[in-house]
Amino acid sequence: MLPIGSIVKTKFSKNDSKLIIVSIMPESTMSGEKGYYDYGAFLYPIGQMGDEMAFFNDDDVTEVVYKGYDDNQWRKFDEYVVGQINKREIKIPHLTAKEREE
Numbered sequence: 001m002l003p004i005g006s007i008v009k010t011k012f013s014k015n016d017s018k019l020i021i022v023s024i025m026p027e028s029t030m031s032g033e034k035g036y037y038d039y040g041a042f043l044y045p046i047g048q049m050g051d052e053m054a055f056f057n058d059d060d061v062t063e064v065v066y067k068g069y070d071d072n073q074w075r076k077f078d079e080y081v082v083g084q085i086n087k088r089e090i091k092i093p094h095l096t097a098k099e100r101e102e
Contacts, residue, residue: 001058001078005068007044010060012097018044018065019054025081028055028095035095056097 002008006021013019023040037055042048084090 001038001081002061002064003068003070003074003078005066006064007066007068008041008061009063009065010054010056010097011062012054012056012060013062019056020044020047021068022048023053024077025090026053026055027092030095030098033093033095035093036090037095037097055095057094060097 001024002021004021004024007018008021009016009018019041020043021039021041025036025038026040027034027036028040029035038057040053040055042053085094
């Protein structure tokens with residue numbers, strides 16, 4: 001997983017737009033189904049504008065423009081989260097991101 005503060009392009013990016021990751025495994029509801037995505041992000045360099053957060057998964061990332069801060073605390077968290085996913089300990093579904101207007 002990518003740390004908070006990472007800046008990425010996704011397969012949904014238009015006009016060279018970039019996203020800054022601000023949330024790991026955010027919960028959301030899509031078509032009435034509650035679940036989670038790998039990341040929540042805002043448009044870079046603007047940041048938060050209202051309640052619009054972009055949700056996407058690792059496999060939606062096409063380019064890592066900048067990798068956020070990575071230290072021991074992050075690596076332990078990343079190891080824990082990946083372990084929970086691999087052990088299927090997360091009880092809500094992993095949602096699939098869909099294209100949206102930027």
